[in-house]
Amino acid sequence: MASAAEQLASNLNFSTFAKAEDLKKRLWFTLGALLVYRLGTYIPLPGLNPDAFAQAFRGQSGGILGLFNMFSGGAVERMAIFALGIMPYISASIIVQLMTSVVPALEQLKKEGEQGRKIINQYTRYGTVLLGTAQAYAIAVGLESGNGLVNDPGWFFRISTVISLLGGTMFLMWLGEQITSRGIGNGISLIIFAGIVAHLPTALAGTLELGRTGALSTPLILAIIVMVVGVIALIVFVERAQRRLLIQYPKRQVGNRMFQGDTSHLPLKLNTSGVIPAIFASSLLLLPATLAGFANTATLPGWATTIVGSLGHGKPLYMVLYGAMIAFFAFFYTAIVFNPKDTADNLKKHGGFIPGIRPGERTAEYIDYVLTRITVIGAAYLIFVCILPEVLISQTGVPFYLGGTSLLIVVSVTLDTVAQIQGHLIAQQYEGLIKKSKLRGGKRGR
Numbered sequence: 001m002a003s004a005a006e007q008l009a010s011n012l013n014f015s016t017f018a019k020a021e022d023l024k025k026r027l028w029f030t031l032g033a034l035l036v037y038r039l040g041t042y043i044p045l046p047g048l049n050p051d052a053f054a055q056a057f058r059g060q061s062g063g064i065l066g067l068f069n070m071f072s073g074g075a076v077e078r079m080a081i082f083a084l085g086i087m088p089y090i091s092a093s094i095i096v097q098l099m100t101s102v103v104p105a106l107e108q109l110k111k112e113g114e115q116g117r118k119i120i121n122q123y124t125r126y127g128t129v130l131l132g133t134a135q136a137y138a139i140a141v142g143l144e145s146g147n148g149l150v151n152d153p154g155w156f157f158r159i160s161t162v163i164s165l166l167g168g169t170m171f172l173m174w175l176g177e178q179i180t181s182r183g184i185g186n187g188i189s190l191i192i193f194a195g196i197v198a199h200l201p202t203a204l205a206g207t208l209e210l211g212r213t214g215a216l217s218t219p220l221i222l223a224i225i226v227m228v229v230g231v232i233a234l235i236v237f238v239e240r241a242q243r244r245l246l247i248q249y250p251k252r253q254v255g256n257r258m259f260q261g262d263t264s265h266l267p268l269k270l271n272t273s274g275v276i277p278a279i280f281a282s283s284l285l286l287l288p289a290t291l292a293g294f295a296n297t298a299t300l301p302g303w304a305t306t307i308v309g310s311l312g313h314g315k316p317l318y319m320v321l322y323g324a325m326i327a328f329f330a331f332f333y334t335a336i337v338f339n340p341k342d343t344a345d346n347l348k349k350h351g352g353f354i355p356g357i358r359p360g361e362r363t364a365e366y367i368d369y370v371l372t373r374i375t376v377i378g379a380a381y382l383i384f385v386c387i388l389p390e391v392l393i394s395q396t397g398v399p400f401y402l403g404g405t406s407l408l409i410v411v412s413v414t415l416d417t418v419a420q421i422q423g424h425l426i427a428q429q430y431e432g433l434i435k436k437s438k439l440r441g442g443k444r445g446r
Helices: 002-010 014-019 021-040 050-058 064-071 087-100 104-110 114-145 155-182 187-212 218-240 276-294 302-310 316-337 340-349 361-396 404-445
Strands: 242-248 252-254 257-259 263-269
Touching: 021 155, 021 187, 021 404, 064 187, 087 104, 087 114, 087 155, 087 316, 104 114, 114 155, 155 187, 187 218, 187 404, 218 361, 218 404, 242 361, 263 361, 276 316, 276 361, 276 404, 316 361, 340 361, 361 404
Parallel strands: none
Antiparallel strands: 242 263, 252 257
16 A cells, blocks of 8 residues: 555656646635735734834844744734734643543543544633633733823723734634635644744845845855755654554454454654644743843842843753753653553554564553653754754844744644645545546446
């Protein structure tokens, strides 16, 4: 089967794409949905003074607001109705995933198949509403506390802000689900991807402008470009890398016939946790600096000012904590999304086993042993990809959008989307081959 799929993939061409009507419809739907998302990032909140907010945002763009602005496609700097973006939904999804490993009732739902997943998705939507409401209200209160940011402060502004921001988040959640079901790729990931990519031309133009004014030398700009290309190549290599465990199935007898035992592989990704560790670590480390930026620096104690200053981009303490937190979340999230015991039980249930390893508990221990060691490689890769751009940002002033987290998201989503497009093309070509074989068989029968 694998060789047949590879043969079909090698035969894909433009004529195959031209015949794939369903794929073209899905692509057009995805592009249209992302265009709607981009238009929504330019619709401002009612009752806000845009000039005053733009000036206030420039003073906080280096903190967590800059990170959220990247994920929201620039909606935060314009304080648009999509300013919350899809982050409440992502946070709720992660919280529910964590709870499925702690709460027995949710863990049982996870094992019930499609019906259980629907219930868990519903809980995730409820969590999105709660988180989005809390965050939207906090934003409304924070805007009112600013000097001249709101034209008419009061409960009417707070309620309208909560409704606008929460409505924007729920619309994006629905739009992402529509892209996933009727378009190409994972809708939530593509929405974040579109927001980051929309700002990459600005980041590139800003870097070239620094070179024109002499702030960056030409050799340094070329070195940055080479570094970005190298990091992208590394991300592609590691994200597609797998550690395959050989799985064997015993011989089986059906009636009077004896069938040979089959073999397959259990693929374990080097980076099972994806980009989640980088996002969590960045959010937690930038939170103190953001809170201090909103507070009056004169009222902060000396120790707090020292800590906030040490947690700036490129500072040694920031780098050490950033790397440590990425490593922690890489192992933590991998343990949440992959359960070696469940995998071993499923193999035992279907008669599969790893050669030289006894089925059951010993198989689970072996899978956990291998997974722990490849996660070390995955965590080291994440630390390198995220720390290297941070050093360049702090030393050269390269725009924030060229950071490791943004590159990880862009490359990972691109790989997944291209793989889905290729899968649709292979399915289209495979259906064409089946139709041709049926027509030939019909003609021979006549």
